[in-house]
Amino acid sequence: MATKRMGKQTVKFEKPPSIIGTSSVVGLKEGEGPLREYFDTILTDDLYGEKSWELAESKMLREAVKTAVQKSDFNITDMNYMFSGDLLNQLMSTSFAARDLKIPFFGLYGACSTMAEALSLGAMSIDGGYADNVVAVTSSHFCSAERQYRFPLELGNQRALSAQWTVTGAGAAILSNINTGPKITHITTGKVIDLGIKDVNNMGAAMAPAAMDTIVTHFQDTGFSADSYDLIVTGDLGAIGKEILEELVLDKGYNLNNVYNDCGLLIFDNNVQDTHAGGSGCGCSATVFCGYIYKKLMEKTYNKVLLVSTGALLSTTSAQQGQSIPSIAHAITIINDTV
Amino acid sequence: MDYFRAFIIGGTICVIGQILMDTTKLTPAHILVLFVTSGAVLTALGIYEPIVKFGGAGATVPLPGFGYALAKGAIKYTKEQGILGAFTGGVHGTAGGIAGAIFFGYIMAVIFTPKSKK
Amino acid sequence: MDNKKLKNLKKQQEYTSYVNQKIPKPNYLKNCIWAFVVGGLICVLGQYINNFLEDKGLSKNEIATATPVILIFLGSFFTGLGVYDKLGKLAGAGSIVPITGYANSIVSPAMEFKREGYIFGVGAKMFILAGPVLVYGIGSSVVIGLIYYFLVL
Numbered sequence: 315m316a317t318k319r320m321g322k323q324t325v326k327f328e329k330p331p332s333i334i335g336t337s338s339v340v341g342l343k344e345g346e347g348p349l350r351e352y353f354d355t356i357l358t359d360d361l362y363g364e365k366s367w368e369l370a371e372s373k374m375l376r377e378a379v380k381t382a383v384q385k386s387d388f389n390i391t392d393m394n395y396m397f398s399g400d401l402l403n404q405l406m407s408t409s410f411a412a413r414d415l416k417i418p419f420f421g422l423y424g425a426c427s428t429m430a431e432a433l434s435l436g437a438m439s440i441d442g443g444y445a446d447n448v449v450a451v452t453s454s455h456f457c458s459a460e461r462q463y464r465f466p467l468e469l470g471n472q473r474a475l476s477a478q479w480t481v482t483g484a485g486a487a488i489l490s491n492i493n494t495g496p497k498i499t500h501i502t503t504g505k506v507i508d509l510g511i512k513d514v515n516n517m518g519a520a521m522a523p524a525a526m527d528t529i530v531t532h533f534q535d536t537g538f539s540a541d542s543y544d545l546i547v548t549g550d551l552g553a554i555g556k557e558i559l560e561e562l563v564l565d566k567g568y569n570l571n572n573v574y575n576d577c578g579l580l581i582f583d584n585n586v587q588d589t590h591a592g593g594s595g596c597g598c599s600a601t602v603f604c605g606y607i608y609k610k611l612m613e614k615t616y617n618k619v620l621l622v623s624t625g626a627l628l629s630t631t632s633a634q635q636g637q638s639i640p641s642i643a644h645a646i647t648i649i650n651d652t653v
Numbered sequence: 654m655d656y657f658r659a660f661i662i663g664g665t666i667c668v669i670g671q672i673l674m675d676t677t678k679l680t681p682a683h684i685l686v687l688f689v690t691s692g693a694v695l696t697a698l699g700i701y702e703p704i705v706k707f708g709g710a711g712a713t714v715p716l717p718g719f720g721y722a723l724a725k726g727a728i729k730y731t732k733e734q735g736i737l738g739a740f741t742g743g744v745h746g747t748a749g750g751i752a753g754a755i756f757f758g759y760i761m762a763v764i765f766t767p768k769s770k771k
Numbered sequence: 772m773d774n775k776k777l778k779n780l781k782k783q784q785e786y787t788s789y790v791n792q793k794i795p796k797p798n799y800l801k802n803c804i805w806a807f808v809v810g811g812l813i814c815v816l817g818q819y820i821n822n823f824l825e826d827k828g829l830s831k832n833e834i835a836t837a838t839p840v841i842l843i844f845l846g847s848f849f850t851g852l853g854v855y856d857k858l859g860k861l862a863g864a865g866s867i868v869p870i871t872g873y874a875n876s877i878v879s880p881a882m883e884f885k886r887e888g889y890i891f892g893v894g895a896k897m898f899i900l901a902g903p904v905l906v907y908g909i910g911s912s913v914v915i916g917l918i919y920y921f922l923v924l
Binding site for chain 1: 674678681767768769770771
């Protein structure tokens with residue numbers, strides 16, 4: 315009998331692991347955005363001195379891990395596991411970084427939900443007594459994502475107004491059973507939800523039902539509501555997805571309004587930076603959480619946060635075969651102990 | 654005067670493409686295929702030739718113009734060489750465009766590198 | 772089983788129409804005006820090249836080959852410089868539909884995949900976007916030739 319389960323999809327930790335340090339590395343465009351003060355490293359060149367976008371992304375991920383470990387007063391060798399993923403085929407960014415970091419490695423694919431997925435599994439491994447310290451990290455890069463999923467950079471096409479801008483960024487968080495810092499108390503693991511959206515230019519609409527399903531299940535499993543939180547933040551639903559989510563959740567009898575925001579809308583100023591519906595990518599919720607939200611938690615501006623990273627699980631193959639976009643969302647409750 | 658006609662005809666063909674892109678689910682790739690095939694078919698039906706006579710480069714520069722060159726070549730070579738001409742004609746008519754694209758495409762790829770977007 | 776499938780389908784259709792209302796509509800007028808002007812101007816350039824070559828004494832057939840080659844060079848060059856994508860953002864179909872756009876669709880993947888080498892990168896991926904144009908264009912020219920042969924000749 316699994317003793318730490320709550321309701322249908324939630325786990326409540328017995329000894330909530332702490333997030334003892336984070337780090338974020340972002341690209342130029344993100345470094346010009348509203349959250350620029352909160353990132354550790356802003357690149358001056360999106361190639362980061364490497365020979366390809368993929369290698370640059372891998373370097374960002376690697377550096378984010380190194381800095382996060384350093385800030386936590388640990389060594390790389392103290393890390394028991396690395397839970398990590400990215401958007402690239404065969405997890406190129408993550409695998410090559412893991413090769414260099416030499417931490418026992420679990421590679422994950424959750425599309426843009428990977429950060430919450432990594433944090434979930436990392437937290438479970440610590441609370442389960444399988445690890446003392448783990449690193450949860452993801453990355454994405456505008457250029458590597460465009461050339462894999464969409465179009466060559468120099469192509470003269472027009473982006474749809476509903477389309478989102480893949481964030482160039484890597485975010486790493488160190489989880490530990492040391493009793494300091496904001497703690498992960500609950501995780502709600504999402505199911506794959508698909509309401510038949512096929513439009514690859516409107517991921518927000520595809521993912522919103524998954525986010526709704528996870529958030530509502532989280533509320534039902536835990537008894538929490540929007541009032542229990544200072545901030546509920548989705549990964550990358552964007553402008554359209556955010557609006558849809560608010561209405562979907564309201565339909566189920568819960569009101570998110572005052573505390574709800576979306577990382578894709580926080581990281582860019584859509585009006586000035588021409589990012590249409592907002593940011594997206596694994597790096598979106600990773601950098602916004604590891605840069606901005608974590609600092610706000612440490613300052614005690616926020617004391618109870620629900621991070622809901624959202625992912626669209628399509629592939630270029632599935633889209634060309636005319637399939638719709640299955641999506642997933644994972645929720646993590648992070649609470650400041652002193653509250 | 655022929656500049657004005659080229660402007661009008663060329664602009665109109667592009668607007669048709671823009672309307673299709675904005676109001677339907679058709680992507681640029683679909684539109685290009687549609688335009689080149691339509692250009693070829695309209696030429697075969699004798700409809701495109703008058704547009705070319707009137708609009709000059711306004712009709713030959715846009716992609717239906719590529720279809721026009723393909724169809725004209727196919728018909729010309731079929732007339733001259735029979736059934737084999739059906740196979741060789743189109744490529745003959747657009748040989749410059751195809752080889753030029755390959756040649757210049759390759760050179761530009763060697764010289765230049767894609768830049769990240771701002 | 773059937774009932775559940777029907778219910779699911781209806782739910783999906785309802786959600787899709789709900790979502791379609793939420794999608795922001797593009798500024799149709801602005802897009803069309805830019806497409807018209809830029810497309811028109813590229814054609815004017817083509818006309819200028821036509822006239823210039825005619826003055827130089829080239830035959831109609833030679834011009835019909837030379838002008839596309841020159842325009843393809845220009846489209847390729849400005850793609851290499853990193854300028855054509857900026858034009859495309861503004862002009863949309865105005866830069867995609869002219870033959871310069873065809874060049875852009877060949878040069879941009881060629882540049883992009885250079886990192887994967889000259890054979891499997893540049894060579895193989897060069898026609899990843901423009902390939903269908905050749906397949907359907909040349910294909911339809913063969914069909915037209917064959918129809919012409921059997922119906923007219």
